[in-house]
Amino acid sequence: MPLYLEIAITALLVIAGVFGLVGSFGLLKLADPMARLHAPTKATTLGVGGVLLASMLHAWAAEGQVSFHELMVTLFLFATAPVTANYLAKLHVHRVIDRKTLPLTGTVTDWATLPEKVDTAASPAHEPALQALRD
Amino acid sequence: MNHWMILPLVVPPVVAAIIMLAARHLLSLARILSVGTVVLMVALSAGLFWFAADGTVSVYRMSNWPVPFGIVLVLDRLSALMLLLTMILSLAIVLYAIGSDWDAKGKHFHALLMFQIMGIAGAFLTGDIFNLFVFFEVLLIASYGMMVHGGGERRLRAGVQYVTYNLLGSTLFLFALGTIYAVTGTLNMADLAQKVALMAPEDSALIRVAAVLLLLVFAVKASIVPLHFWLPATYAEAPAPVAALFAIMTKVGAYAILRVYVFIFGPDVAVMGGIVGQWLLPAALITLAIGMVGVLGARSLGHLAAYAAIGSMGTLLIAVALFTPAGTAAALYYMVHSTLAGAVLFLVADMIRQGRAGEDRLIPGPALAQNGLIATLFLVAAIGMAGLPPLSGFLGKLLVLDAARTVDGAAWVWGAVLVGSLVAVVGFARGGSVLFWNTTDAPSQGEPVSSLALTATFGLVGLLVMLTVFAGPATAFLDATAAQLFDRAGMVAATLPPEAILEAAP
Amino acid sequence: MEALYSSAIGILTAAGIYLVLRRRTFPVILGLTFLTYAVNLFLFASGRLVRNMPPLLDETTTPTDPLPQALVLTAIVISFGMTAVIVMLALGSWLSGKDDRIDQPADDGQPREGGQS
Amino acid sequence: MIAMALTFAIGCFALGLALNLWRLLSSPTLGDRILALDTMAINMIALVVLLGIATGLEAFFEVSLVIAMVGFVSTIAYARFYLRGNIIE
Amino acid sequence: MINRILPHPGLTLLLTLVWQLLVNKITPGNILLGFGLGIVIPLLTSAWWPDRPRLRHPVKIAAYILLVIWDVIRANFIVAWLILFYRNTSLQSRFITVPIDLRTPEAITVLAGTITMTPGTVTSDLSSCGRSLLIHCLHAPDPDAVVAEIKQRYERRLKEIFE
Amino acid sequence: MPLILIALLPFLGAFLPAVMIRGGRNAAALSAGSVTMAAFVGLMLHAPAVLRGEVITFRLDWMPVLGLNANFFLDGLGLLFAGLILGIGLLIILYARFYLDRADPMGAFYTYLLLFQGAMVGIVLSDNVLLMLVFWELTSLSSFLLIGYWKHLPEGRQGARMALVVTGMGGLALIGGMLILGQIAGSYDLTVILTQKAVIQAHPLYIPALLLILLGCFTKSAQFPFHFWLPHAMAAPTPVSAYLHSATMVKAGLFLMARLWPVMAGTDAWFMIVATTGLITMVLGALIALFKDDLKALLAFSTISHLGLVTMLLGFGTEIAAVVAIFHIINHATFKAALFMTAGIIDHEAGTRDIKRLGGLRRAMPITFVIGTLAALSMAGVPFLNGFLSKEMMLEEVTKTTWAGSPVTLSIVVTVAALLSAAYSFRFVVHVFFGPERHDYPHHPHDPGPGLWLSPAFLVVLVVAIGILPAAITGGIVASAGQAVIGAAELPYYSLKIWHGFTMALLMSVVAVVGGAALLALHGWIAPLWQRAPRPEAKVIFDAVMGACVAGARRVTTGLTNGSMTRYGAVFALTALIAGLAAWLSGTSAPPVRDMRAITPVDAIGWILLVVATLAALRLHHNRLVALVLVSIVGLVVAVTFVVYSAPDLALTQALVEVVTVLLLLLALDFLPRETPREDPMPVHLRDGAIAVTVGIAAALLTYAIQVSDFAFESISAYHLENSKTLGGGYNVVNVILVDFRAFDTYGEIIVLGIAALVIYAMTESILQSRAGRRLVDRPVKLDAAAELHPLMMVVATRVMMPIMLMVGIYIFLRGHNAPGGGFIAGLVISIAFLMQYMASGFEWAAARQRVPYHGLIGAGIIIATLTGVGSWLVERPFMTTNFGYFNLPFIEEFELATAALFDLGVLLCVFGAVMLALESFARLAHRRGERASPNAMDVDPSRDIVPDLAPNLAKET
Numbered sequence A: 001m002p003l004y005l006e007i008a009i010t011a012l013l014v015i016a017g018v019f020g021l022v023g024s025f026g027l028l029k030l031a032d033p034m035a036r037l038h039a040p041t042k043a044t045t046l047g048v049g050g051v052l053l054a055s056m057l058h059a060w061a062a063e064g065q066v067s068f069h070e071l072m073v074t075l076f077l078f079a080t081a082p083v084t085a086n087y088l089a090k091l092h093v094h095r096v097i098d099r100k101t102l103p104l105t106g107t108v109t110d111w112a113t114l115p116e117k118v119d120t121a122a123s124p125a126h127e128p129a130l131q132a133l134r135d
Numbered sequence B: 001m002n003h004w005m006i007l008p009l010v011v012p013p014v015v016a017a018i019i020m021l022a023a024r025h026l027l028s029l030a031r032i033l034s035v036g037t038v039v040l041m042v043a044l045s046a047g048l049f050w051f052a053a054d055g056t057v058s059v060y061r062m063s064n065w066p067v068p069f070g071i072v073l074v075l076d077r078l079s080a081l082m083l084l085l086t087m088i089l090s091l092a093i094v095l096y097a098i099g100s101d102w103d104a105k106g107k108h109f110h111a112l113l114m115f116q117i118m119g120i121a122g123a124f125l126t127g128d129i130f131n132l133f134v135f136f137e138v139l140l141i142a143s144y145g146m147m148v149h150g151g152g153e154r155r156l157r158a159g160v161q162y163v164t165y166n167l168l169g170s171t172l173f174l175f176a177l178g179t180i181y182a183v184t185g186t187l188n189m190a191d192l193a194q195k196v197a198l199m200a201p202e203d204s205a206l207i208r209v210a211a212v213l214l215l216l217v218f219a220v221k222a223s224i225v226p227l228h229f230w231l232p233a234t235y236a237e238a239p240a241p242v243a244a245l246f247a248i249m250t251k252v253g254a255y256a257i258l259r260v261y262v263f264i265f266g267p268d269v270a271v272m273g274g275i276v277g278q279w280l281l282p283a284a285l286i287t288l289a290i291g292m293v294g295v296l297g298a299r300s301l302g303h304l305a306a307y308a309a310i311g312s313m314g315t316l317l318i319a320v321a322l323f324t325p326a327g328t329a330a331a332l333y334y335m336v337h338s339t340l341a342g343a344v345l346f347l348v349a350d351m352i353r354q355g356r357a358g359e360d361r362l363i364p365g366p367a368l369a370q371n372g373l374i375a376t377l378f379l380v381a382a383i384g385m386a387g388l389p390p391l392s393g394f395l396g397k398l399l400v401l402d403a404a405r406t407v408d409g410a411a412w413v414w415g416a417v418l419v420g421s422l423v424a425v426v427g428f429a430r431g432g433s434v435l436f437w438n439t440t441d442a443p444s445q446g447e448p449v450s451s452l453a454l455t456a457t458f459g460l461v462g463l464l465v466m467l468t469v470f471a472g473p474a475t476a477f478l479d480a481t482a483a484q485l486f487d488r489a490g491m492v493a494a495t496l497p498p499e500a501i502l503e504a505a506p
Numbered sequence C: 001m002e003a004l005y006s007s008a009i010g011i012l013t014a015a016g017i018y019l020v021l022r023r024r025t026f027p028v029i030l031g032l033t034f035l036t037y038a039v040n041l042f043l044f045a046s047g048r049l050v051r052n053m054p055p056l057l058d059e060t061t062t063p064t065d066p067l068p069q070a071l072v073l074t075a076i077v078i079s080f081g082m083t084a085v086i087v088m089l090a091l092g093s094w095l096s097g098k099d100d101r102i103d104q105p106a107d108d109g110q111p112r113e114g115g116q117s
Numbered sequence D: 001m002i003a004m005a006l007t008f009a010i011g012c013f014a015l016g017l018a019l020n021l022w023r024l025l026s027s028p029t030l031g032d033r034i035l036a037l038d039t040m041a042i043n044m045i046a047l048v049v050l051l052g053i054a055t056g057l058e059a060f061f062e063v064s065l066v067i068a069m070v071g072f073v074s075t076i077a078y079a080r081f082y083l084r085g086n087i088i089e
Numbered sequence E: 001m002i003n004r005i006l007p008h009p010g011l012t013l014l015l016t017l018v019w020q021l022l023v024n025k026i027t028p029g030n031i032l033l034g035f036g037l038g039i040v041i042p043l044l045t046s047a048w049w050p051d052r053p054r055l056r057h058p059v060k061i062a063a064y065i066l067l068v069i070w071d072v073i074r075a076n077f078i079v080a081w082l083i084l085f086y087r088n089t090s091l092q093s094r095f096i097t098v099p100i101d102l103r104t105p106e107a108i109t110v111l112a113g114t115i116t117m118t119p120g121t122v123t124s125d126l127s128s129c130g131r132s133l134l135i136h137c138l139h140a141p142d143p144d145a146v147v148a149e150i151k152q153r154y155e156r157r158l159k160e161i162f163e
Numbered sequence F: 001m002p003l004i005l006i007a008l009l010p011f012l013g014a015f016l017p018a019v020m021i022r023g024g025r026n027a028a029a030l031s032a033g034s035v036t037m038a039a040f041v042g043l044m045l046h047a048p049a050v051l052r053g054e055v056i057t058f059r060l061d062w063m064p065v066l067g068l069n070a071n072f073f074l075d076g077l078g079l080l081f082a083g084l085i086l087g088i089g090l091l092i093i094l095y096a097r098f099y100l101d102r103a104d105p106m107g108a109f110y111t112y113l114l115l116f117q118g119a120m121v122g123i124v125l126s127d128n129v130l131l132m133l134v135f136w137e138l139t140s141l142s143s144f145l146l147i148g149y150w151k152h153l154p155e156g157r158q159g160a161r162m163a164l165v166v167t168g169m170g171g172l173a174l175i176g177g178m179l180i181l182g183q184i185a186g187s188y189d190l191t192v193i194l195t196q197k198a199v200i201q202a203h204p205l206y207i208p209a210l211l212l213i214l215l216g217c218f219t220k221s222a223q224f225p226f227h228f229w230l231p232h233a234m235a236a237p238t239p240v241s242a243y244l245h246s247a248t249m250v251k252a253g254l255f256l257m258a259r260l261w262p263v264m265a266g267t268d269a270w271f272m273i274v275a276t277t278g279l280i281t282m283v284l285g286a287l288i289a290l291f292k293d294d295l296k297a298l299l300a301f302s303t304i305s306h307l308g309l310v311t312m313l314l315g316f317g318t319e320i321a322a323v324v325a326i327f328h329i330i331n332h333a334t335f336k337a338a339l340f341m342t343a344g345i346i347d348h349e350a351g352t353r354d355i356k357r358l359g360g361l362r363r364a365m366p367i368t369f370v371i372g373t374l375a376a377l378s379m380a381g382v383p384f385l386n387g388f389l390s391k392e393m394m395l396e397e398v399t400k401t402t403w404a405g406s407p408v409t410l411s412i413v414v415t416v417a418a419l420l421s422a423a424y425s426f427r428f429v430v431h432v433f434f435g436p437e438r439h440d441y442p443h444h445p446h447d448p449g450p451g452l453w454l455s456p457a458f459l460v461v462l463v464v465a466i467g468i469l470p471a472a473i474t475g476g477i478v479a480s481a482g483q484a485v486i487g488a489a490e491l492p493y494y495s496l497k498i499w500h501g502f503t504m505a506l507l508m509s510v511v512a513v514v515g516g517a518a519l520l521a522l523h524g525w526i527a528p529l530w531q532r533a534p535r536p537e538a539k540v541i542f543d544a545v546m547g548a549c550v551a552g553a554r555r556v557t558t559g560l561t562n563g564s565m566t567r568y569g570a571v572f573a574l575t576a577l578i579a580g581l582a583a584w585l586s587g588t589s590a591p592p593v594r595d596m597r598a599i600t601p602v603d604a605i606g607w608i609l610l611v612v613a614t615l616a617a618l619r620l621h622h623n624r625l626v627a628l629v630l631v632s633i634v635g636l637v638v639a640v641t642f643v644v645y646s647a648p649d650l651a652l653t654q655a656l657v658e659v660v661t662v663l664l665l666l667l668a669l670d671f672l673p674r675e676t677p678r679e680d681p682m683p684v685h686l687r688d689g690a691i692a693v694t695v696g697i698a699a700a701l702l703t704y705a706i707q708v709s710d711f712a713f714e715s716i717s718a719y720h721l722e723n724s725k726t727l728g729g730g731y732n733v734v735n736v737i738l739v740d741f742r743a744f745d746t747y748g749e750i751i752v753l754g755i756a757a758l759v760i761y762a763m764t765e766s767i768l769q770s771r772a773g774r775r776l777v778d779r780p781v782k783l784d785a786a787a788e789l790h791p792l793m794m795v796v797a798t799r800v801m802m803p804i805m806l807m808v809g810i811y812i813f814l815r816g817h818n819a820p821g822g823g824f825i826a827g828l829v830i831s832i833a834f835l836m837q838y839m840a841s842g843f844e845w846a847a848a849r850q851r852v853p854y855h856g857l858i859g860a861g862i863i864i865a866t867l868t869g870v871g872s873w874l875v876e877r878p879f880m881t882t883n884f885g886y887f888n889l890p891f892i893e894e895f896e897l898a899t900a901a902l903f904d905l906g907v908l909l910c911v912f913g914a915v916m917l918a919l920e921s922f923a924r925l926a927h928r929r930g931e932r933a934s935p936n937a938m939d940v941d942p943s944r945d946i947v948p949d950l951a952p953n954l955a956k957e958t
């Protein structure tokens, strides 16, 4: 195996390990639930990504064959991580965060997760107009 | 190769699949398919019975792999007998279910019945111990569905317990199978039989653990005390035709015990040291006692019948636990008898409930619309379950007592069987006199029993009579069956190819 | 390592049994799940534990015993079906009754609601 | 060199898993627990791929692919359940 | 005609590619098989994906992907830094509202996904009318800058790609 | 007529009355009578030969294996009893026709009666003791039906049960005794057994056999202390009492003692038990009879007394006593049946049978008076009546017998008994027929029609005739039967005549008759004393015992099976533990042969995760959702464990099944409580914990024991590894096992899944249609639920993922034969893709786009799998035999086609259909009434809603 490949693989593995660990550490260390959400969704993507890249390189180096099916794993992780994060954030928004501390939507409607609230002052006034537009 | 013997495992599931595909919403079509299939199965299993009756052992090598590397089905006298019994019982049950409209009280009765038949048939035919597990699961899961058919709180609750208990049993089954495989490296019953027989007695601990754990699994199915707890509520709450069909389910356990603990872990196998018989016999005696005490103390018809079933399993297993050809022949005769009689009892119980507008408790109520007829059937069932003459139950008991007289503890066996009969007689007499004699003058609110349901039940009674009248040929056949079962070398030679047969200890 | 593996099975079994002995359906189902894990691992180990030799003939020359794997696969599937059914039953029992207890009233001679059938 | 790096990376992800478990057990909110579970799945994917590199066996990859593909389904299901009470409606 | 057989050429292409990734061995047979499946599967699943957007500008898509990859790597370092070297109390976490002009659900999803994967931001919710995103920032001393960056760096590009 | 036919005729004819009753009561009676007459005639045709000393036999093999054969024989004893049974049976049939009320179901009565008759004839004609047992038990059963015939009477029901319990118990003991006897004698045939006297009496099992057989005889023949059932059997209609409970059935015990007399009698034990029991019974019965006011009760106790008398005679063990016993059996049958019928007539006509309410009937019922008086006097032992003769001979034997060490004690006691007997007999006559005429009867009494009195009259004619001409009438049969009983060709000297000269016996007789008359005179004075005297009431004791038994049975049953799953589970676990442990300890094990492997960091972390998650699940299991999360972790660890230990297929399966299971449990948890209440006290936890821990340790030890041991034989999997590629056509041996070597397991497994789905579907339907279903659709919406159902990001992500996942599914399916994967795993992947769609876009929306019904998929899967298997028949191979080949097409590298893949397709379809049907069913439960399906997949879709950019609502600024 050429040295540069070996170095590259080693570096990727070390970086991946570090980021993977940082992600998990962040999940433990960060204080509030929303902040914790940042740690794994990001750090681990590079963690796993690094590992997968190392795997691809290693396969190439070891068997002389290009291996790209690792990209499938990456694809899935990239496609699903935001959805997961979104769901968990909604969960916090709905169950943990005081809705008064949330910023306004800037529109007539509230955030989608939150159940209809009576004290949305603008809502009643806008309702007929909205209805008219929908029809 | 005899392709006929695979049909009981192929036709019912395909018919079930057709029902799912085409007759999901057409009860009448499902009924036709179901009855047609069962009739076909009766004919088929009768043919197989005839074929096996002369002692021919047919081996069906699935996927054409040499034994012991693939799965085999083995048709010998015993499996042919059990198959025939299953199919005949199923015919009565499907007719009763249709006649009593039980099959319309929920979805998919007939599809589940088809699967149930397949599962039971598979358990009887397979010659592979893991495949036996698979078929146990098939028949169990179908039975879960049939047991809760129609729904209702009590039934569902009983169903949860039934399933939980059997899942524990399945777990234990796998522990036992894992141990067996880890020790012997094989799953084929015949191969297992020859290898266990050749095992060095110095290394007996693990295989004994496996054998005993497996015994407990079968004990659950056969409802041997202290693993019988699932049965009373299950049988009492199950829909009647299903409870009647379950009469064969406990026999699956008994069959498995016979098959495995005669053929594989037989009483003469050095590595086993005869421990199975030593433990099974007391357990069977207690089972009989618990069952009969339950009959005496029953407050409801359902429990009366359920405990009678437990008691009859006790008697049956006493005979099994003798582990002699005579004991096994007695057990087989009693097995056929108690399956039919138990089914009759559950069907009659249903007729009584129907005639009493659902009242299940043993309390006085209005006389039934068909009091005399149903009372007669109840009498027949009670005579059968209590083992009184003139029905086959009495002959079966005599066979059991006769077989037991030379063994250690014969006095216990005799005492238990005879006192058990007495207690059962008392229990049934109490129940019957409340139900049919101690009637109030209020008009009956129940519905009359349909003629199809009656026909099905009388059909079973007719079989009991036949079993009595033709007890001679029956016992001769069963003697031969037991002899075949005890002939390990013969069965091994019939199942395994010559090159797979081991000569000496490895 | 075998000791570690065995102890894990022991702990799973213990957890399963403990939960099965609870009085509500849900923990009992969880207990059965634990028992399933335990027994699947046990059955798997009946071929003895071997690292990095999957029974793929193009990948290894000395593959591990494939038979227990096939058996466990069957067992996993079957236990999944069983779990599904008991979950449904537990649900049905809870919906048609008053509580999610797993206990059954004894044959106490009391009238039953709704009768049989 | 690669072997050492592999051991290091495996150690990192193993430690990460332990930290996730700690988070899961110590966390007050269910959201955190679900997140910890999700992170564990991801760390396991990494671990399995690392083992694949170490052994050169393709088989490990398949497992990581499948966990990556469906692992999030249970995460979403838990979250949905906690949000709505019902996961399919 | 072409439309009926090949209703979703982009998806077909993607699936063909996915097949090559899966089998990990590019051969004519595999390409053919992948392509065949790439045609059949979208036909089978088209009911579950109505109103599929038409993507143009493949170059822009590629550029966007590269941009995001770069940003993800950057994000990893930034977040790692924040995790390792910031005390929890000194992090200025907050929610911000980002009004969006995108209308295509697919585009909004890509935007939201990008935001989540990139530095210190997580897409948390959408307004009930779909006109603004709720973003949580791990450390955002200047929320307006974040809003501006998102709109400039990502939303603008996505609008070109999707709408 | 063959003997078997004589025994079976009543059985075969038993259904006739039940049918003929439609033609009226006469038709029923006539049919029953004809059957009996036919049997009687058949019997009598053999009489001359038997009286000549021949033995008629009939043999038919029934169960040769057991030695239970339909062997019958007819000798003097059999002829006597069969004659009595059929002859008196005829009279009873006639009597009953006129006795029974119009409202009584006469058809059933005659049916029961014929069943009984057949059973009785069977007993006395059986050559095979096992066959005899069959008939014996049948008499108990038919007697049960006959006693309970008037089902509205509680006394009838209770009496029937009591009789059944007592005689049933005896019958069961008899079974034991007979089996022992057969074992000793080496045959169950009486003709063989009866030749084995020496062998039997010397056998160590003689005493047990004797005790068991005597228990059977004593219960049946109402000997002390089992006598109490007989009076309660009097609740039966009087014809039954006359027939069963005086003339025939109760004599079955006597018959059997007589039958076995040649081999059982003559020992000290026999004498001590049988003679003493008979004596006590005789005295006690007579004493109680004297004070019974109910005519039938009086007769019942008198029957007990006379049965005791015969028992005593048989117990003496002398040949002459045995012959006397036979003679008394005949005499008792005639006068007692007549007396019962008389009592019945009185009851029928006067409306009461209470002696205190009767009196002076001699004028109102002269015929009855004559019949009753003659019969009663015979019973009292008055000369010129048959009772006198046999009593006289009995007394003669008594004087010759030493009992309890004294030659006179027995004589005194028996004389007292005879005296009492005379007293109650006189009382029957005097207190009923004599005294002032009374006019306070419920009915106006008068003699009945001949239908009722003909039968007793006939018997009384016999009473008198035998009394006067004993030798002429009964000489032959007594001799013949006597020979049969004592089993010797030569009879001892006896003479059947009235006058034997002045003997001790005559003196005793005189004392008895005179004393009896005197005692009757004192009756009015003694009776109150008797009534006040404390004495055990058999029925009370019996009821108390039975009550205690039933209560005990209930306590045992409900105490053991108390409905607690916890208990059942604990017993299960402990049984497995104890049995496993005992099995282990009972055997020996070889020393460990396998080396242990080192622990890697991955092992360690896996172990830690698994153990901590498991323990945490136990700790936190009350929060069900958290428990589920922890279970998921365990599942993940198990999956990784599989791949680490070389089982990628398992790992894939486990990971996928885990996801589906989580979905399933979450679907269910929506309806279930979220919390498990903390309801168990600490001791319960400790108990359960202790059980769990011990079982866990056992499981661990078993696992370890396996790990250190080796296969005792080479595993069959060596063959699989060797031939997977060459013969199975696949590199992935696990898959080849699943679809080829052990495809039949897989076939069963997909069927399990299919059934599971079917069950779940069926249950869903039945829940939805039940009350629970109505509650379900009306349940309130959860107030705290998030507003958004189907978030945009999820929907879009799913839309992209779904085709890719299907692609992956197909990939896994196609390559399964050679690499990890296959139909099952592919089916799960595809299912999850669809489930994701359901979750993301909603049930209605997603389901509306699903065209193929899941039921059909399961069905199709099963059919495809089956047809693939059946296909191999075409090439003359067994079910599921596979075939494969390698093919080349232009531009494409070589590829493989295998029939196993088709089977695997069936697996895939079935799995997919089953998973989807199951989860869809759960999802259907969630539907609330009035909920309309959304036409859109996502709640928020800006491309759909045209909402203006209205002014931001600044009012809510924080």
Ligand code: NA
Pocket: C033, C036, C037, C079, C080, C083, F657, F661
């Ligand atoms: Na599971």
Ligand code: NA
Pocket: F649, F734, F735, F738, F816, F820, F821, F822, F823, F825
């Ligand atoms: Na596979």
